[in-house]
Amino acid sequence: MTDATSASAPASQPPRIGSILHESDRTKRRNAAERRFRLYGVIAISIGMLFLAALLFAIVRNGIPAFTQTYMTVQIELPADVLDENGNRDPEDLRKVSTFGYNPLIAAALERTVSEAGIETEITDGSDLRDMLSSAAGAQLRDTVLADPDVIGTTQEFRLLASSRVDGYMKGRVDRESLARDPNLSPEHLDVVDGLVDAGAINRSFNWPFITGSDASESRPEQAGMGVAILGSFFMMLVVLVLSLPIGVAASIYLEEFAPQNKFTDFIEVNISNLAAVPSIVFGILGLAVFIQFAHLPQSAPLVGGLTLTLMTLPTIVISTRASLKAVPPSIRDAALGVGASKMQSVFHHVLPLAMPGILTGTIIGLAQALGETAPLLLIGMVGYIATNYPDGVASGFLDPNSAMPAQIFEWAKRADPAYYERAWGGIIILLVFLLTMNLIAILLRRRFERRW
Amino acid sequence: MYDVPNSERTVTATDTKIAAKGVQVYYGDTHAIKDVDVQIADKTVTAFIGPSGCGKSTFLRCLNRMNDTIDICRVEGDIHIDGEDIYDKRVDPVQLRAKVGMVFQKPNPFPKSIYDNVAYGPRIHGMARNKAELDDIVESALRRAALWNEAKDRLQAPGTGLSGGQQQRLCIARAVATEPEILLMDEPCSALDPIATAQVEELIDELRQNYAVVIVTHSMQQAARVSQKTAFFHLGNLVEYDDTNKIFTNPTDKRTESYITGRIG
């Protein structure tokens, strides 16, 4: 300040700040505004947490029952005259007895079990009692016999899948009232079930087949599992990873570090941003047109699913990779060029390692998105009753019709039976476990690469 | 006006190392360097002085083609090093930069260990046959940059964890480790304390035995202390270029005189 200005200031003016021990009005207003803003923040976070908690609660409550399954333990006689008329244990002959041929054996065993347990019931006919078991029970017996013909002529203990209604009763999903209108099982059956539970013949255990098994037909929800669909998702993710990571990262490095800045690269840039916002179903129909109708790749194959999801994931990976390359300070590039490194050396020795955590995170988020994507799969036929068989090898894993986790969940949710609804929630838990694992891997990789500063 | 201790050891080798003629630099529409002619001698320290924004860094960056990395930058005119046009189509800028090392205005160590920072250049140029040789190169470079005593016990610690002044000396060590023929230094001492500055100035003086050194500085005392030739830039023009001695005691141009006496800048 010059003398002139200080002289012109009115002498009566109070000091601008005054005592710093008292908040001035301005400071008070400023602090109040800050407190309000913090409060908004806390409210916003609380609302978010509330929704998250509600979501998790709903998923766990609805989905956990799918992870246990009700079984009935029965002693079943396997008479030789029914199962092997010629008595020579010829596998060809054994195969001729269909699963229906086993039903009378099951019925007889059930009658005996019920009467041995001392249960009074109006249902005396074994074939009626048979409704308590899954229709898959016959196949379970037949598989045992075919696998080991020596069991013929003996009495074996079997743990048979209970029907979905009995399972639902055990889990509290089904009660006598709802069965009054249900043709599959009558309320009287439940009395028998109660008796068998007391006798220890019916119990619930952890449902491994739900995690490892294959999809089942509409009438056998108790048998349906995610395993094959998980494999389908796995093969798809393999395709996505192998294609989108190198292509995406190479494209981003080229665009960000080497490409000249001109109209053409601007055009590409705009288009990549737009592609990231294209609805996934559009990629689905593109996949249908290009890979199936034009290139004649097999329908419903994880390979096609993977290719389609690659198209969808690429923009995500390119955008996040470019962002993390951009975040590397230009002075690092100058430093490398300054000591005589080539452009490529500066990128690969210095820029890329620094961008790596961001690239990996972007890639895994892209993969996680792809893993949870359903819409494109609907269009290339990866939904429906198809995840019924395990692929016999790597090639068939890529090429044979399969589903994927989210498509399988969608398929189950679509089926009318409430037992399938429960499986759909259970499937969501499995899907979320996979997604959380992937995020965890992302975090670990990030940590690992960041430690190298 | 200024004490010029180097005045008696005036330019010994007068071979021209860098010859610039009619150099124009544009950043888009900004005309940053206007028709600069300058001849920089080998085995000499040449100082560039001038007010902020006058184009010292820009001109310096022309000498090793670092301006190539700025898309909007356009360089016209001729710059010859050892008689070869560095803007010739056949010139590979990477090879040029191995010959013309640079220390930047802001310290920019790699986010790697101190050792790897210094060893990076020798490694990519294949200057060491084995680990022992590389160790020697690193040690001598750190010694010349007056950083050895502080760094010798923490060679594996991150270079980015050093103080600002230490980082700048690390960058100097990194630049000298590749044994360039010309060393361009853009305000190498702006982040250093007087002791480190004195050490770097000593280093510069030592480098003069073998290299051509070009140093940009805002410190008139420093220019007077270390350089034999001084170029004064103003608004993109090279106003005056002469023996340091002459510039600081008897400048020809009025603008030079105003600047060194503190009236413009």
Ligand SMILES: Nc1ncnc2c1ncn2[C@@H]1O[C@H](COP(=O)(O)OP(=O)(O)OP(=O)(O)O)[C@@H](O)[C@H]1O
């Ligand atoms: N990357 C760039 N893009 C556009 N203009 C630039 C760029 N770099 C420098 N300029 C302009 O060129 C002119 C010269 O800048 P330069 O950095 O060479 O100045 P300087 O003499 O080094 O200044 P200082 O002493 O502050 O470092 C300035 O007007 C500046 O705004």
Ligand SMILES: [Mg+2]
């Ligand atoms: Mg500068």
